[in-house]
Amino acid sequence: MPYTFAKSQALFERAQRSIAAGVNSGIRKMEAPVPLYFTHGRGPRIWDVDGNEFVDFKLGQGALLFGHAPEGMAEAIAAQARLGTHWAGQSELEIAVAERVQAMIPSAELVRFNNSATEVVGAAFRLARAATGRPLILRFEGHYHGWMDEGLVGFANPADRWGDDENPARTHPSKGVIPEVLDQFVVARWNDPEHLRRRVDEFRGKIAAIIFEPALCNTCCIEPVPGLMATIRELCDRDGMMMISDETITGFRFGASCAQGFYGYKPDLTILGKAIGGGTPFAALAGTRAAMAKVLSGEVVHAGTLNGNPLCLAASRWCLDQVIAQGDRHPAGVAALGRRLMEGLEALGRTHGVPLRPQGPGLIFHTVMLKPGAAEGRVLSYRDYVRRHDAPRWAHLRRCLLEQGVSAIERGLWSVSLTHTAADIDEALARAGAAFARHAATWTAPA
Numbered sequence: 493m494p495y496t497f498a499k500s501q502a503l504f505e506r507a508q509r510s511i512a513a514g515v516n517s518g519i520r521k522m523e524a525p526v527p528l529y530f531t532h533g534r535g536p537r538i539w540d541v542d543g544n545e546f547v548d549f550k551l552g553q554g555a556l557l558f559g560h561a562p563e564g565m566a567e568a569i570a571a572q573a574r575l576g577t578h579w580a581g582q583s584e585l586e587i588a589v590a591e592r593v594q595a596m597i598p599s600a601e602l603v604r605f606n607n608s609a610t611e612v613v614g615a616a617f618r619l620a621r622a623a624t625g626r627p628l629i630l631r632f633e634g635h636y637h638g639w640m641d642e643g644l645v646g647f648a649n650p651a652d653r654w655g656d657d658e659n660p661a662r663t664h665p666s667k668g669v670i671p672e673v674l675d676q677f678v679v680a681r682w683n684d685p686e687h688l689r690r691r692v693d694e695f696r697g698k699i700a701a702i703i704f705e706p707a708l709c710n711t712c713c714i715e716p717v718p719g720l721m722a723t724i725r726e727l728c729d730r731d732g733m734m735m736i737s738d739e740t741i742t743g744f745r746f747g748a749s750c751a752q753g754f755y756g757y758k759p760d761l762t763i764l765g766k767a768i769g770g771g772t773p774f775a776a777l778a779g780t781r782a783a784m785a786k787v788l789s790g791e792v793v794h795a796g797t798l799n800g801n802p803l804c805l806a807a808s809r810w811c812l813d814q815v816i817a818q819g820d821r822h823p824a825g826v827a828a829l830g831r832r833l834m835e836g837l838e839a840l841g842r843t844h845g846v847p848l849r850p851q852g853p854g855l856i857f858h859t860v861m862l863k864p865g866a867a868e869g870r871v872l873s874y875r876d877y878v879r880r881h882d883a884p885r886w887a888h889l890r891r892c893l894l895e896q897g898v899s900a901i902e903r904g905l906w907s908v909s910l911t912h913t914a915a916d917i918d919e920a921l922a923r924a925g926a927a928f929a930r931h932a933a934t935w936t937a938p939a
């Protein structure tokens with residue numbers, strides 16, 4: 493029987509009387525049929541208040557590389573809580589975490605800690621502008637860099653305001669943004685090195701940095717085409733711009749040396765979030781000594797009461813030790829499980845006549861639902877995705893999956909953890925089989 497969510501529904505109604513719109517992050521309202529209320533998790537599984545058990549591929553928006561509630565991390569946090577939850581001062585623990593990051597990521601000669609990647613993005617932009625004396629940041633359509641004014645310019649340009657292919661618009665999805673912020677960005681299309689070159693040339697001498705998600709996880713999990721990273725590096729070196737790798741999602745998920753090791757490039761600055769804290773509010777800016785110079789000199793302000801919070805540090809040290817202990821098994825093991833799931837989902841699509849096309853490196857992947865008549869083949873850019881992905885049909889299937897106990901991120905992103913096993917994947921596929929059958933039987937395209 494499909495799951496029902498009566499207790500979550502009741503809690504959501506109660507929540508709306510005290511919490512604005514009932515949720516603490518706008519995106520959580522997308523959960524259909526209702527935002528779920530959870531009681532506990534263990535490894536690759538999570539349970540809600542209705543007693544429903546899910547094989548979880550949402551994993552706290554990808555943060556839980558080490559699964560839910562790992563014993564060792566709970567002990568590390570509890571031991572630290574007994575010593576102190578917050579000092580706003582120094583501890584050997586912060587050096588221990590910084591040294592682990594340094595040892596794993598060649599470009600991370602120095603680090604600074606924050607509590608969210610959104611903050612770190614702001615710090616990186618400030619640093620790049622201070623170092624170069626230039627105003628503009630170049631970013632790519634569909635890439636997400638946090639929820640503040642600067643992180644969202646051109647992120648999800650609506651199709652009726654795309655602008656032409658050569659000159660993507662700088663729209664912002666939020667009201668209340670400082671209007672001049674939009675003028676500080678150049679937006680380019682992802683995965684077109686020649687277009688990027690033209691974009692940089694057009695604004696040559698005014699661009700402080702190029703920022704990107706190395707694999708575009710926030711839109712369709714689009715890996716970089718061969719040569720793209722080398723082009724970004726070449727242009728940054730040529731024009732004295734900083735190359736900022738936003739590894740909030742890919743950091744440590746793509747291996748100890750992150751996506752920059754996986755794809756083989758060396759950025760000036762790296763944004764780390766999610767897995768570095770294993771679900772605690774922890775994030776880091778890492779960079780070469782040269783890129784961090786203005787922090788060293790104190791000319792760039794970087795601050796925060798809770799930076800280097802010992803509870804987060806204790807969790808992070810535990811997480812990073814897990815990555816180190818994995819050695820060569822990571823990321824190959826997670827990638828293999830992810831591919832097993834991708835292949836299984838695609839096969840279910842074929843069996844049930846559902847045009848679902850998983851894409852990504854397995855470590856994380858996206859399920860594209862092709863619109864009727866849409867071309868086959870890998871999606872390569874944000875616009876390509878909007879043109880080909882059938883969002884309402886995916887939302888219907890995703891709800892069927894949830895009701896069978898398989899949880900993926902609402903917009904179609906799936907993450908695998910170090911705690912998933914082949915048996916978990918096969919169980920998820922068995923559950924998904926029932927969801928595909930129900931979807932195929934009940935889906936009707938809107939007129």
Ligand SMILES: Cc1ncc(COP(=O)(O)O)c(C=O)c1O
Nearest residue numbers: 608609610636637638738740765
């Ligand atoms: C690539 C990327 N950058 C930045 C952020 C912002 O991270 P946070 O939500 O921790 O502020 C996210 C969040 O999902 C992200 O995916």
